[in-house]
Amino acid sequence: MATERREELIKQIKAAERAFIKAAQAVKGADLTWADCNLTMAQARTLFVLIDEGPSSIGRVAELQGISLPTASHLVDRLVQAGLLERTEDPDDRRRTLASASEAGAELAYRLRQRGEIFFQWLGQLDEDDLEALTQGLQAVARIATQQPALEVTASTK
Numbered sequence: 324m325a326t327e328r329r330e331e332l333i334k335q336i337k338a339a340e341r342a343f344i345k346a347a348q349a350v351k352g353a354d355l356t357w358a359d360c361n362l363t364m365a366q367a368r369t370l371f372v373l374i375d376e377g378p379s380s381i382g383r384v385a386e387l388q389g390i391s392l393p394t395a396s397h398l399v400d401r402l403v404q405a406g407l408l409e410r411t412e413d414p415d416d417r418r419r420t421l422a423s424a425s426e427a428g429a430e431l432a433y434r435l436r437q438r439g440e441i442f443f444q445w446l447g448q449l450d451e452d453d454l455e456a457l458t459q460g461l462q463a464v465a466r467i468a469t470q471q472p473a474l475e476v477t478a479s480t481k
Contacts, residue, residue, distance in 0.1 A: 349443045360431065362405075365390075367435075369398040370407055370424065374432045376409065378423035407431060 360367065372387050373379060379387070385395035398423045402408040407428035413419040424432065446454065 347441060350438065360435070365394075365398055366402055366405075369395070370402060370432055372434055373408060373422055374424050374429060375429055378421040380413065380419055380421055384422060402428065 345475050362370070366373045368388060369384060372384060376383070376387065381399055382392060382398060385392045387397065390398075399408055399410070403410055403422075407421050407425055409425045410422055412423050446457075449457070
């Protein structure tokens with residue numbers, strides 16, 4: 324009996340997840356998805372680091388992401404080629420260049436973040452009991468996810 328109840332609850336969670344994704348995709352003004360961007364995760368992370376930090380040296384970009392200087396330089400170069408970042412001369416030291424988001428890069432980051440913002444707006448409409456239940460459930464999932472390696476997706480989990 325307990326197994327049937329667990330299976331039913333998991334089924335309800337899957338249905339709620341699908342409804343959530345569908346609603347998020349329908350949000351007007353948040354029509355851009357990660358798949359539309361043609362950016363690697365490393366490139367997206369670099370763009371967001373520069374959006375959040377402002378103009379930064381390549382060394383600072385590397386430091387903030389915990390990556391090597393050549394890797395940071397390569398990521399910035401690719402984003403400059405894509406028109407999402409710009410390189411400018413450092414006004415304090417003309418030997419250095421600073422990377423910063425271009426207008427197109429800032430617009431892209433803004434549009435990508437809009438989709439996440441709707442989630443927080445929806446959370447703001449939940450009552451305290453629902454927020455506590457959601458918090459407890461998400462913390463339980465996070466605890467399991469961080470205590471064991473990723474599981475292989477099987478037919479029963481799809």
